[in-house]
Amino acid sequence: MTQALVDLIPDLPKVLLHDHLDGGLRPQTVLELADEVGHTLPALDADSLGTWFVESADSGSLVRYLETFDHTIAVMQTPEALARVAREAVLDLAADGVVYAEQRWAPEQHLAKGLSLEATVEAVQAGIDEGIREAAAAGRIIRVGQLVTAMRHTDRWQEVAQLAVAYRDRGVVGFDIAGPEDGFPPSRHAEIWRFLAEHDFPVTIHAGEAAGVDSISQAVHLGQADRLGHGVRIMEDITLGSGEEPGNGERRAELGRLAHWVRDHQIALEVCPVSNLQTSAAHGATGIADHPITVLKELDFAVTLNTDNRLMSRTSMSHEMTRLVSEAGWTIDDLADVTMTAAWSTFMHHDERRSLVDDVILPGYQKIEGALR
Structure with missing residues (x-):
């Protein structure tokens, strides 16, 4: 059954909430664009560059x-x-079965040649629109929104937040802060979160990756984040017991107050297993089998599965799913669970989420489940 499921994973509908635009380039594209601008790269062919x-x-x-x-x-x-x-x-995402994605990126990092912040957002949206049209022509329907990101250490948070809000009806679906997490907490510019709340604008914050529970606490309480980018270090506020609770088969665990808050409010965790292992964010995990995503899902946290940076991690949603099935014993029900959670955690309106679930996710999984019987 495991191999049969693995073989069918590429055909599963997928929802991707945490994927960096500047972390998902094709190696060949990096080579060609670097040649155009005279940028020196550490490798001279696509395979070697991808490996680097x-x-x-x-x-x-x-x-x-x-x-x-x-x-x-x-x-x-x-x-x-x-x-x-x-x-x-x-x-690339559509070819991997992704039916909804949010691409996050920081416009302030793309101004070296004189572009304005507004021009960068419009250029990215033009590319997204073209990609959606081409995917549809090839029989792949996908919806993609921009998550505009401010870099923690450059202090342009207000400017970028205003940009995101200004383009909310022109492709931008949410706001994020990224970059060095440790030492650059949400309190660095506390006023920004009130601005976003007053404009009813969705927020996800990188937290619980390079820094621990204090970072998560500020993200959910001060930043009022709807989702947490990574969030795996919430495990530092959870004490796991041995064995299972008698009578119900549930894992023994004692949750701290913050962990209870995150779970009680079903604040979605944008977990990126392969990336977390690369950056040592995964609570001491040495592989996918002991990555905390499985424990967090078992404990009923709102867990979603993501890629983070497809180029740097040489990954895809199908790859992440395959490793969880092959190495952590996940079933199709587990994959459906994180996919449904992601669908209900998108920065779309409720009726649009419902349509995504009822019209795309459920029929897609039912088709695969039928093939497995």
Whole structure:
């Protein structure tokens, strides 16, 4: 049954909430764009370059992981490059069975050639729109929104938040902060969260990856985050017992107050297993089998499955699902659970979420379940 499920994973409908635009370029695209702008790369062919990105990211250090973005961002400084990268991202995701995705990226990192913040958002949206049209022509229906991100350490949070709100009806679906988590908490610019709340604007915050429970606490209480980017270090507020609760087969666990808050409010965790292992964010896990995503799902946290950076992790949604099935014993019910949770956690309106679930996710899973019988 396991191999049969693995074989069918590419056909499952997938919902992706945490995927960085500048972390998902095709290696060949990086080469071609670098040649156009005269940027020097650490490798001269697509295979070698792809391997370099993975090996550099696979260091166990978030700081080293983030350094790989120097090369992708360097080649994404023109409208044409931004549109190309966005278009290809949509096509690659659609080919992997993704039916809804939110692409996060930081416009402030793409101004080196004189673009305005507004021009970067419009270029990315043009690429997304083109990718959606091409995917539809090939029989793949996908919906994609932009998550506009402010970099924690550059202090342009207000400016970027205003940009996100200004483009809310033109492709932007939410706001995020990213970059160095430790030392740059949401309280650094506390006023921004009131601004976003007053504009009824969705928020996800990178938290619980490079920093621990204090970062998560600020994200959910001060930042009023609807979702947590990664969030796996919520495990630091959970004490696991041995065995199962007698009579009901549930895992023994004692939750701290913050863990209870996150679970009680079903604040979605945007978990990225392969990336978490690369950056040592996964609570001491040595592999997918002991990654906390399984425990968190068993404990009824609102767990979603994500890729983070497909280039640096050489991953896809199908790859993440395959490893969970093969190494952590996940079943089709587990995959359906995280997919449904992601669908209900998208930054769409409720009726749109309902349509995604009823018209796309459920029929897609029913078809695969029928094939497994």
